[in-house]
Amino acid sequence: PLREKLMLLGAAGTTHIVTFRPPELPLGDPFAAIPSPFGVPLLIYRNPFAVPRARIVPRLTVYDGNAGFIRAVQSAPDDLFRNTALADRQALIAAGVSPDASAVEGGHAAIVTDEGSFLTLKTDGPGGFLIVSDTLVPGWTAKVDGHPAPIVLVDLAFRAVPVPAGAHRVEMSY
Helix, strand or coil: CHHHHHHHHHHCCCCEEEECCCCCCCCCCCCEEECCCCCCCEEEEECCCCCCCEEEECEEEEECHHHHHHHHHHCCCCCHHHHEEEEEHHHHHHHCCCCECCCCCCCEEEEEEECCCEEEEEEECCCEEEEEEEECCCCCEEEECCEEECCEEECCCEEEEEECCCCEEEEEEC
């Protein structure tokens, strides 16, 4: 369904939707309508489900297998990815990470440096999980304040690093 597609695109940072016809969901008026050579305007809508590329969430929502992921997205509220990320139970067990960071709300994350294979971020707040909507492939490592930290696969493709409360520097390198 379109709602779930827009939610997943939003988790990946897709901020706008471009189409020749109005979407099934009520997204309001288009952000822009651009004339096209096809006789109908190209419509641009804001994606209301978009989240920042780097964000802190207070907890991870656990699912089991691909079917569990689909069920979790289908049954979730529209703001699912603003408050959590989805993590496969087996990935959490393999990383030795608990899905609960004991924070009631997420903190703040800001990208300081992005060199493709090296990413530096600043975090602050009550702690939780730093989610970076960049692909996690084998070879990525993370450090929090210079100490090795686990990276967990979330939302089927992205990186999550547990961060404690307070201000921290997180480095991810490939």
